[in-house]
Amino acid sequence: MATPSRRFRFLLINPYSLAPGSTFRMGAADDGAKEARLPNYANTAPFLADVDWDLHPGAPATHGNWPVETKQEFLSVGANRLPLVHEACASGRYNAIVLLGGGDPGYMEAREIGRSHGIAVTSCAHAQMHVAGLLGNRFSIIDVSETHNMQMYHLVVQYQMTGRCASIRNINFPLPKPHLPDVQPLDVERDKAQRGEASPMLDAAVAEAIAAIEDDGADVILLGCSAAYWMQPLLQQRLQAIGWEAPVLEGYRCAIEVAKSLVSLGIDASGLAFPGERPARWRRKKVF
Structure with a gap:
């Protein structure tokens, strides 16, 4: 068969x-x-x-x-x-x-x-923000660098999530590039954490997640850069261990x-939000 x-x-x-x-x-x-x-x-x-x-x-x-x-x-x-x-x-x-x-x-x-x-x-990012809306009132994004933070800021605005985003918090672990010789690949931090060793990147994420909960009013935590998604289970465990019952999402x-x-x-996207070149019906006015 x-x-x-x-x-x-x-x-x-x-x-x-x-x-x-x-x-x-x-x-x-x-x-x-x-x-x-x-x-x-x-x-x-x-x-x-x-x-x-x-x-x-x-x-x-x-x-x-x-x-x-x-x-x-x-x-x-x-x-x-x-x-x-x-x-x-x-x-x-x-x-x-x-x-x-x-x-x-x-x-x-x-x-x-x-x-x-x-x-x-x-x-x-889009999926995380919408899933976060099913779980709580406001979310915070834990992200890797100042430059990447501003891309996430742009997405929060574009996706009309400014009312739900409590904050974007920067752990300052930028991505490696040729002109940044002192920046190490983030998988070095991942490997240390997964071996049970101390990881400054994970520690920073825990500190900023706690601050997002205590100071910013977040009840869901998102991870911004995909290079940080490895932290999801470890960050979730660390928050639960100290009593914070905040879901941690990754993309x-x-x-x-x-x-x-x-x-x-059986759906994909609205034909009004994403119309074809010659839609059968069209609106005379778009309002905000």
Whole structure:
């Protein structure tokens, strides 16, 4: 008997791919099985168990051979990934596209493409913010650097979440780049923490999460940069150990689960929010 196809057929797309052997790659393997190439796979695996999924490494980076942090870098990788979304939607192989990366590069444009094919598109920050709204009144974002903070600030405004976002708190662990020789890859901090050793990055995240709860009024904690998603289970454990019952979210799992919900509901995006070039009906006025 043939094995029935699974309901969920997803393509996960990394925001970009760096040149092979780049010293600025973070976390996942360059090649091999998709499980080895997906960062933090162990944390994400249970949420992919009922999904037929592929992983695209992302379009080759044109901003430089280092991680993305500035607005111009986000704009570059966002534009580069749109042809991948076009191709995936036109292939007929998938019923949802999940855009990986904490700063959501190209997300709104990708939703427009997905809408034209009737395919749901989700992303990490957008999904986290909406899941946070199901869990509590206000959320705070724990993020890695001043520059990346401002990308998250932009997304909070763009997604109309200013009334729900209590704060963005900076732990000041910027992403490594050639002109920042004193900055170490964040997976060094991950490896220390997962071995049970002291991690200044994790300690800073715990301190800022506590401050977000006590001083800013947050009752849900989000992680901003995908390079910090490894902290989710450890940060959750640390907060619970001192009595704070605040959920800690990360983007991959939220984006996957939101995609499942949209597929199950049989919807992708509003044709009014993302109209085609010649919609059958159009509105004379848009109001705010």
